[in-house]
Amino acid sequence: MNSLYLVLFIPLAGIILLTLVTHGRGAGWLNIVMIFLTFCASLTLALEVLYQGPQLSANRLFYIDAFNVYLIVLTTFVGLNTAIFSRPYMAYEVERKRVSLPQMRVYYTMYQAFIFAMLLALMTNNLGILWVAMEAATLATVLLVSLYRTPESIEAAWKYFILCGVGIAQALFGTILLYFAAEKFIPDHNDALLWSVLYEHAHQLDPAVVSIAFVFLLVGYGTKVGLVPLHNWLPDAHSEGPTPMSAVLSGLLLNVALYALVRMKVLVDGSLHNELAGHLMMGFGMLSFLVAALFLHRQYDIKRLFSYSSIEHMGLMTFAFGIGTPLATFGALLHMTVHSLTKSAIFITVGHATHIAGTQSISKIRGLIRTQPEVGWGLLMGTTAIAGFPPFGLFTSEFLLLVATMKSYPWLTVLLLVGLAVAFAGLFKNIQPMVYGEPPAEQKAVRANMLPVILQLMLVLWLGLAIPGFLAGWFEQATELITGSLPWKESL
Amino acid sequence: MKLTTLTLYEQAILVLPSLILYTSFALLAQNRLLSLINIFAIQGTLLTITTILVALVSHQHHLYISALLAFGLKVLFIPWLLRQHVFRLNLHHEAEAIENPALILTGGVALVIFSYYVALPIEQLSTLVTRNTIAISMANVLLSMLLIIARRQAISQVVGFMAMENGLFFAALVSTYGMPMIVELGIAFDVLVAAVLFGVFFFHIRESLDTLDVDRMNRLTEVEKNLE
Numbered sequence: 029m030n031s032l033y034l035v036l037f038i039p040l041a042g043i044i045l046l047t048l049v050t051h052g053r054g055a056g057w058l059n060i061v062m063i064f065l066t067f068c069a070s071l072t073l074a075l076e077v078l079y080q081g082p083q084l085s086a087n088r089l090f091y092i093d094a095f096n097v098y099l100i101v102l103t104t105f106v107g108l109n110t111a112i113f114s115r116p117y118m119a120y121e122v123e124r125k126r127v128s129l130p131q132m133r134v135y136y137t138m139y140q141a142f143i144f145a146m147l148l149a150l151m152t153n154n155l156g157i158l159w160v161a162m163e164a165a166t167l168a169t170v171l172l173v174s175l176y177r178t179p180e181s182i183e184a185a186w187k188y189f190i191l192c193g194v195g196i197a198q199a200l201f202g203t204i205l206l207y208f209a210a211e212k213f214i215p216d217h218n219d220a221l222l223w224s225v226l227y228e229h230a231h232q233l234d235p236a237v238v239s240i241a242f243v244f245l246l247v248g249y250g251t252k253v254g255l256v257p258l259h260n261w262l263p264d265a266h267s268e269g270p271t272p273m274s275a276v277l278s279g280l281l282l283n284v285a286l287y288a289l290v291r292m293k294v295l296v297d298g299s300l301h302n303e304l305a306g307h308l309m310m311g312f313g314m315l316s317f318l319v320a321a322l323f324l325h326r327q328y329d330i331k332r333l334f335s336y337s338s339i340e341h342m343g344l345m346t347f348a349f350g351i352g353t354p355l356a357t358f359g360a361l362l363h364m365t366v367h368s369l370t371k372s373a374i375f376i377t378v379g380h381a382t383h384i385a386g387t388q389s390i391s392k393i394r395g396l397i398r399t400q401p402e403v404g405w406g407l408l409m410g411t412t413a414i415a416g417f418p419p420f421g422l423f424t425s426e427f428l429l430l431v432a433t434m435k436s437y438p439w440l441t442v443l444l445l446v447g448l449a450v451a452f453a454g455l456f457k458n459i460q461p462m463v464y465g466e467p468p469a470e471q472k473a474v475r476a477n478m479l480p481v482i483l484q485l486m487l488v489l490w491l492g493l494a495i496p497g498f499l500a501g502w503f504e505q506a507t508e509l510i511t512g513s514l515p516w517k518e519s520l
Numbered sequence: 521m522k523l524t525t526l527t528l529y530e531q532a533i534l535v536l537p538s539l540i541l542y543t544s545f546a547l548l549a550q551n552r553l554l555s556l557i558n559i560f561a562i563q564g565t566l567l568t569i570t571t572i573l574v575a576l577v578s579h580q581h582h583l584y585i586s587a588l589l590a591f592g593l594k595v596l597f598i599p600w601l602l603r604q605h606v607f608r609l610n611l612h613h614e615a616e617a618i619e620n621p622a623l624i625l626t627g628g629v630a631l632v633i634f635s636y637y638v639a640l641p642i643e644q645l646s647t648l649v650t651r652n653t654i655a656i657s658m659a660n661v662l663l664s665m666l667l668i669i670a671r672r673q674a675i676s677q678v679v680g681f682m683a684m685e686n687g688l689f690f691a692a693l694v695s696t697y698g699m700p701m702i703v704e705l706g707i708a709f710d711v712l713v714a715a716v717l718f719g720v721f722f723f724h725i726r727e728s729l730d731t732l733d734v735d736r737m738n739r740l741t742e743v744e745k746n747l748e
Contacts, residue, residue, distance in 0.1 A: 159707075179728040190668065190677060194681070194684065198661075201691060208642070209645075221699070264740045
């Protein structure tokens with residue numbers, strides 16, 4: 029139980045410590061140490077959940093079950109790898125005079141604050157606190173998006189701030205409506221926002237209020253997931269900020285927003301007993317998936333390219349959670365894991381690639397494999413994985429999703445297959461010349477630490493070949509929680 | 521329902537929300553920044569009075585703390601901060617050109633009617649005297665969104681953003697007598713941080729664009745541009 033508080037306390041201490049550290053080089057190391065400790069604490073927490081089942085803290089403010097525990101470990105793990113990558117990366121940016129030392133202090137403080145906000149959002153049992161933490165995650169990252177102070181980055185940050193702020197305000201309105209529906213029959217009003225309490229009483233919630241609430245919640249958290257047509261901020265914010273930020277935004281924050289949405293869907297499904305929530309999510313998900321796949325074809329900036337790929341994958345997951353069958357849900361949970369591992373690995377590689385070429389423009393990055401083979405191969409492997417090739421984990425999850433779609437809505441399988449093909453073409457059309465083309469004469473290799481990338485891609489590979497027993501167990505428990513039955517009851 | 525048969529409290533609780541709605545419309549029509557901020561502060565004051573009134577009648581003691589928070593943030597701190605920025609950025613003489621004011625106000629009216637329509641099933645459930653005002657609180661949120669969309673001035677947009685927070689606070693107050701204290705504290709903290717960050721941004725925008733007109737932010741598009 030103590031590890032639960034440690035997971036939150038360490039990044040909180042990190043925020044305070046890193047505001048005090050003025051020494052530029054030490055801060056990078058301290059950042060790594062703090063997040064490493066958080067990672068260790070989250071592993072202990074995971075072990076506790078593994079052996080003792082779901083944990084509800086004594087004050088009932090925190091609730092850890094199979095659905096959020098693996099996301100907590102994933103968040104701290106990717107956070108750690110990105111921190112390892114960001115130390116030399118940001119030091120190089122200081123060398124190039126793109127950021128000043130005081131800005132570095134903001135960077136490291138906000139990095140910890142961001143990790144803290146995401147962990148709080150994942151762990152809290154209170155839907156109000158969930159909202160507060162999501163908003164806090166936006167606030168922590170908005171100054172990081174504008175870190176370079178270029179007109180583009182300030183525009184991106186302003187867009188991010190206003191659009192996400194307005195969007196997430198709708199989610200607060202939805203939360204208020206949910207609270208309104210719940211306090212009718214829950215005597216202690218302080219309990220009426222606790223997820224664990226609401227889950228037990230979901231069938232008592234008034235359907236009329238809950239369906240209105242869900243529309244607001246979907247628009248609100250959907251903005252943060254990056255669902256089309258609420259996605260406008262995402263490619264800008266992900267492409268203009270420093271690359272480590274793109275890695276954690278794409279790899280982690282989108283997941284947390286989707287997690288919030290799915291938690292809400294469970295309550296709504298319990299109250300409504302119809303497909304309203306599912307169909308809405310399927311519609312938004314499919315639209316995002318297709319639109320983003322098409323937009324992959326007209327990108328000129330490598331980070332924008334992979335941002336659109338993130339929208340595409342988030343759309344796919346939203347669609348899968350919308351279908352709502354156990355098999356689709358299991359696939360979506362797996363997809364959340366492998367997508368975030370792969371996408372953050374890609375952004376780390378892209379960070380090295382932009383340092384080699386000195387630009388983010390796709391048409392100017394050429395011949396990575398000749399200049400620096402490990403970066404070129406990393407980008408190629410990452411893109412192969414994200415496009416859903418076997419034997420990587422995304423192939424497994426996308427295959428499960430296709431099978432699930434074929435069972436429930438056969439005619440939608442066609443759209444999914446077309447979308448996947450379009451996305452594949454869009455990615456490789458751009459990646460191929462960057463990796464294989466003729467390198468410009470003066471292009472030199474940079475110092476690159478590819479260990480985080482290799483580690484994460486190996487994990488994706490492992491998940492593609494065999495899912496370890498404990499993880500499959502968590503996925504099954506989470507599936508049962510979300511859909512009410514196990515994935516393997518219906519035979520494959 | 522006859523107005524004269526209601527108790528004084530119930531009459532007051534019907535009048536105050538309509539005044540708040542009126543301030544939302546006034547925000548939409550106002551084109552001078554300082555007046556805009558003043559109206560925002562008035563809206564905050566009305567919100568504080570409503571909170572105290574609800575607290576008095578419902579005996580929900582935690583609402584006094586909410587009222588204090590609302591007063592400190594929405595009446596004193598945020599208006600003060602925004603005024604400070606307006607003077608420092610030397611914008612207090614400028615009037616913003618609002619395009620199609622008549623159209624925007626008509627749109628506002630449509631939003632209010634829409635809110636009443638959406639809130640119909642919710643109001644039938646509520647037993648609180650304040651239930652009539654749920655539609656108004658929803659209208660406040662939507663009107664503030666309209667304000668953000670209609671304006672091109674960064675500070676006006678922030679006033680809209682904060683007014684939306686007012687609408688949400690109001691919604692929680694009238695539908696459920698406020699959120700649990702811990703959540704309200706969290707929201708207040710977020711608003712406070714957002715207000716400070718917005719201030720930082722005004723200067724960044726000004727530095728890079730030489731104006732606070734957000735229409736000038738048009739560098740990020742899907743079309744290939746000349747990089748470097």
